[in-house]
Amino acid sequence: DADVTQTPRNRITKTGKRIMLECSQTKGHDRMYWYRQDPGLGLQLIYYSFDVKDINKGEISDGYSVSRQAQAKFSLSLESAIPNQTALYFCATSDPSGSSYNEQFFGPGTRLTVL
């Protein structure tokens, strides 16, 4: 089984709808991240969390919110989806105590299309 899972894997929605993307991990890592990838571009950080009580904005947090329900779960919400939020969304985890360089482990991605 995958260590970092994302649901759904694909989603098509309409402008103005509220959407939640979910991320679960079995790696036991404290740190979790949400990234967005636009076609042909690199990843941009939306939000990150270093433990259950910690939430931080990334580079492009406007229009998004997150919830860290437990160590293993980190959800990303689009309160009112708009077409330019159409992208590939990745969840990632890391554990600096287990690695000398804080390697991030990525989920398989969620492809979101907003019509």
Place this chain on the structure above:
Amino acid sequence: AQKITQTQPGMFVQEKEAVTLDCTYDTSDQSYGLFWYKQPSSGEMIFLIYQGSYDEQNATEGRYSLNFQKARKSANLVISASQLGDSAMYFCATSLNDYKLSFGAGTTVTVRA
């Protein structure tokens, strides 16, 4: 966020040959990490190799090696003996002490038989 520059949008390489992917970064910090990730057409992000800013030797992982030139703020990835399965998009990324990753725009590599 840090600025990471990958100047090659796309590259072609013949099977069994080596290819070098360029990456430069902009930071005034002394302590940082450099990463390369591979993204095949299926979309997942696969960690390839890491170099710490204080590491004196260039990192190697199998057919991947990192040509680290600290003074030039350069961290090029070298893939030796290219295989068809190496066709993918490759991303350079850096992290500072806050452990967040900043990514470049990526380079698409196509390996020809």
